[in-house]
Amino acid sequence: xAIRQGRYTLMLPSRPVITGSAAxxxxxxxxxxxxxxxxxxxxxxxxxxASFEKAESAMQRDAxxxxxxxxxxxxxxxxxxxxxxxxxxxxxxxxxxxxxxMPFAGLYGACSTMSLSLALSAIMTDTAxxxxxxxxxxxxxxxxxxxxxxxxxxxxxxxxxxxxxxxxAGAAVVSRTGxxxxxxxxxxxxxxxxxxxxxxxxxxxxxxxxxxxxxDFLSDTAGAxxxxxxxxxxxLGTVGSSLLCELLMKEANLDIxxxxxxxxxxxxxxxxxxxxxxGSGCGCSAAILCSYIMRRIREKSLKKVLxxxxxxxxxxxxxxxxxxxxxxxxxxxxxxx
Amino acid sequence: xAIRQGRYTLMLPSRPVITGSAAxxxxxxxxxxxxxxxxxxxxxxxxxxASFEKAESAMQRDAxxxxxxxxxxxxxxxxxxxxxxxxxxxxxxxxxxxxxxMPFAGLYGACSTMSLSLALSAIMTDTAxxxxxxxxxxxxxxxxxxxxxxxxxxxxxxxxxxxxxxxxAGAAVVSRTGxxxxxxxxxxxxxxxxxxxxxxxxxxxxxxxxxxxxxDFLSDTAGAxxxxxxxxxxxLGTVGSSLLCELLMKEANLDIxxxxxxxxxxxxxxxxxxxxxxGSGCGCSAAILCSYIMRRIREKSLKKVLxxxxxxxxxxxxxxxxxxxxxxxxxxxxxxx
Numbered sequence: 001x002a003i004r005q006g007r008y009t010l011m012l013p014s015r016p017v018i019t020g021s022a023a024x025x026x027x028x029x030x031x032x033x034x035x036x037x038x039x040x041x042x043x044x045x046x047x048x049x050a051s052f053e054k055a056e057s058a059m060q061r062d063a064x065x066x067x068x069x070x071x072x073x074x075x076x077x078x079x080x081x082x083x084x085x086x087x088x089x090x091x092x093x094x095x096x097x098x099x100x101x102m103p104f105a106g107l108y109g110a111c112s113t114m115s116l117s118l119a120l121s122a123i124m125t126d127t128a129x130x131x132x133x134x135x136x137x138x139x140x141x142x143x144x145x146x147x148x149x150x151x152x153x154x155x156x157x158x159x160x161x162x163x164x165x166x167x168x169a170g171a172a173v174v175s176r177t178g179x180x181x182x183x184x185x186x187x188x189x190x191x192x193x194x195x196x197x198x199x200x201x202x203x204x205x206x207x208x209x210x211x212x213x214x215x216d217f218l219s220d221t222a223g224a225x226x227x228x229x230x231x232x233x234x235x236l237g238t239v240g241s242s243l244l245c246e247l248l249m250k251e252a253n254l255d256i257x258x259x260x261x262x263x264x265x266x267x268x269x270x271x272x273x274x275x276x277x278x279g280s281g282c283g284c285s286a287a288i289l290c291s292y293i294m295r296r297i298r299e300k301s302l303k304k305v306l307x308x309x310x311x312x313x314x315x316x317x318x319x320x321x322x323x324x325x326x327x328x329x330x331x332x333x334x335x336x337x
Numbered sequence: 338x339a340i341r342q343g344r345y346t347l348m349l350p351s352r353p354v355i356t357g358s359a360a361x362x363x364x365x366x367x368x369x370x371x372x373x374x375x376x377x378x379x380x381x382x383x384x385x386x387a388s389f390e391k392a393e394s395a396m397q398r399d400a401x402x403x404x405x406x407x408x409x410x411x412x413x414x415x416x417x418x419x420x421x422x423x424x425x426x427x428x429x430x431x432x433x434x435x436x437x438x439m440p441f442a443g444l445y446g447a448c449s450t451m452s453l454s455l456a457l458s459a460i461m462t463d464t465a466x467x468x469x470x471x472x473x474x475x476x477x478x479x480x481x482x483x484x485x486x487x488x489x490x491x492x493x494x495x496x497x498x499x500x501x502x503x504x505x506a507g508a509a510v511v512s513r514t515g516x517x518x519x520x521x522x523x524x525x526x527x528x529x530x531x532x533x534x535x536x537x538x539x540x541x542x543x544x545x546x547x548x549x550x551x552x553d554f555l556s557d558t559a560g561a562x563x564x565x566x567x568x569x570x571x572x573l574g575t576v577g578s579s580l581l582c583e584l585l586m587k588e589a590n591l592d593i594x595x596x597x598x599x600x601x602x603x604x605x606x607x608x609x610x611x612x613x614x615x616g617s618g619c620g621c622s623a624a625i626l627c628s629y630i631m632r633r634i635r636e637k638s639l640k641k642v643l644x645x646x647x648x649x650x651x652x653x654x655x656x657x658x659x660x661x662x663x664x665x666x667x668x669x670x671x672x673x674x
Contacts, residue, residue: 001338001464001465001466002464002465002466004416004465004466004467004468008440010466050658051658053654053655053658054658079341080525084445086426087652087654088425088426088652088653088654089423089425089445089447089650089651089652089655090445090650091650091651091652091654091655094528094650094651094663094665095650095655095660095663097528098528098530098663099528099530100528101527101528102527103345103524103525103526103527104525104526104527104528104665105444105446105453105457105525105667106444106445106446106453106650106665107442107443107444107445108421108426108427108443108444108445109442109443110426116442116443120442120457123461123464123466124460127338127339127460127464127466128338128339128340128341129338129339129341129347129460129464130341131341147654187440188417188440188441188442189440189441190438190439190440190441191431191434191435191436191437191438191441193435193436313426313427313428313431313432313443314426314428314431315424315425315426315428316425317390317424317425317428317484318390318426318428318432321387321388321390321391323432326431326432326435328431328441328443330442
């Protein structure tokens with residue numbers, strides 16, 4: 001059963017296991033540096049569906065089915081799915097998982113959703129409230145772009161600080177028993193808002209949330225950045241990543257630069273793929289975590305990773321109404337078996 | 338710690354306590370039959386804010402602060418907030434709770450959100466993963482109408498099966514210790530979609546989800562409808578409520594008609610308030626549960642209530658793309674102390 005350590009952190013003594021995980025991505029993501037890591041690369045971002053929203057649903061469903069297969073599980077053995085996405089009313093998820101007949105809790109954490117779903121799955125299994133959970137999420141460049149910004153056909157110029165919503169989905173099966181990477185601690189973040197209003201600079205809006213969660217976690221656990229092979233943020237991109245390192249040095253004298261990686265920076269070849277400050281979208285960190293990272297933890301080339309998913313909790317409406325951007329970050333510690 | 342009973346139900350042996358709850362509503366809701374139950378009735382649905390979205394945020398924040406005050410708690414003692422709303426990217430919640438500095442998990446369950454947030458809060462406290470949680474949600478007629486349907490100024494005709502989104506927010510503080518109504522069991526629903534495509538008939542779309550969850554719950558617990566003083570659905574309205582009773586009789590020979598109530602029917606004077614099939618919106622069941630119902634459980638005039646929040650997981654985009662409406666229902670059993 002989960003044990004509270006310090007003000008915000010929960011230690012998971014039973015060490016729930018990620019028994020299977022899978023990542024499904026689009027064409028551009030399959031041309032990036034992690035191309036060979038993913039379970040499936042679609043050569044057509046419509047996935048043969050009639051709309052990009054339906055394509056996103058198909059992608060998330062595909063990731064969940066692949067993760068279940070790898071874990072040797074079937075839907076009728078799943079006690080709980082925690083999942084969400086970026087689309088209005090989270091239709092990527094509800095339509096993707098419809099018909100699979102698994103108990104389902106819908107989440108909205110913007111790009112922090114993978115860490116939120118994984119954290120809740122880990123607590124549910126650690127406390128024996130569930131034997132098998134699924135954590136999953138997705139994003140799609142084409143469905144996100146037309147919802148949040150402009151019609152794709154408009155071909156608007158993007159600012160240097162903007163990030164590219166990844167066409168990607170990731171899913172992980174979390175179990176009480178089995179072998180694989182283990183979730184050993186989680187921390188839920190608090191909403192941070194330092195007044196950033198530029199919806200084309202999500203990295204700057206989210207960096208304070210990541211800093212807050214990392215600071216709280218290391219304080220709760222009396223830990224140091226060097227205790228981790230990697231502190232992996234989900235989707236700060238280049239701008240947000242520098243700000244995160246700067247904030248942690250300034251506010252808490254914490255130097256994470258030696259162990260810090262960011263999924264937004266890892267997803268694309270930043271020099272040649274025209275993604276400006278890097279990748280973003282729920283699916284970006286989900287796909288990297290559920291492929292590259294889980295594989296390296298299984299192979300023990302990474303032994304202890306603090307994964308901190310970051311999300312910007314704005315909407316086009318809030319931006320049009322002149323609001324700043326609240327952000328949040330949740331953390332999960334993953335360790336080799 | 339939560340104990341699984343049957344395939345889907347979790348019994349909560351420590352019986353987490355709702356130590357405080359509050360409901361804040363708009364003008365029309367304050368003119369309905371439950372007018373005297375609510376903690377605050379706003380005479381101006383803008384709540385003095387510059388937009389209806391900001392008004393919704395203010396309302397949810399108000400409900401949370403009132404619930405905390407009644408429970409004698411402060412935000413720095415809260416381990417976790419589970420909350421969400423109907424607005425795109427759940428901005429009613431993220432902007433409403435911003436600055437309160439509490440660990441936050443964002444949910445999206447459409448009108449099932451109160452049952453989802455309460456169920457997760459109850460599990461977290463029952464398993465000692467948290468000592469104090471908050472479950473909260475909100476909806477606002479004016480922000481929902483213009484997002485889901487038409488500009489308010491358009492004054493479109495509404496169909497007889499349509500429901501009226503309540504301007505309302507509800508919040509409950511769930512604790513490991515204290516006195517008050519107790520959450521003794523929860524069940525998470527599975528997505529149900531029987532092919533209903535009429536976005537003006539949510540009741541019909543959601544009834545099968547409520548039926549599925551009630552059936553599973555009574556089967557898991559070997560219980561009967563008569564074991565409960567009330568089986569309270571969240572927002573099926575008149576159309577959905579008749580369908581629910583019919584479905585349960587037909588599929589499982591369960592007659593709930595003697596103990597069934599529905600928040601969508603309770604919120605308004607259906608004859609005189611021009612709301613057609615009844616109320617809906619996350620805030621509708623949240624406000625009724627967090628005032629009228631909790632008060633009667635505290636006073637023991639209700640001893641055992643099965644609350645089943647129902648949500649339609651569609652979006653305007655999915656409807657325009659010709660999709661049917663997936664729905665879900667989660668259940669929580671509340672008992673007198």
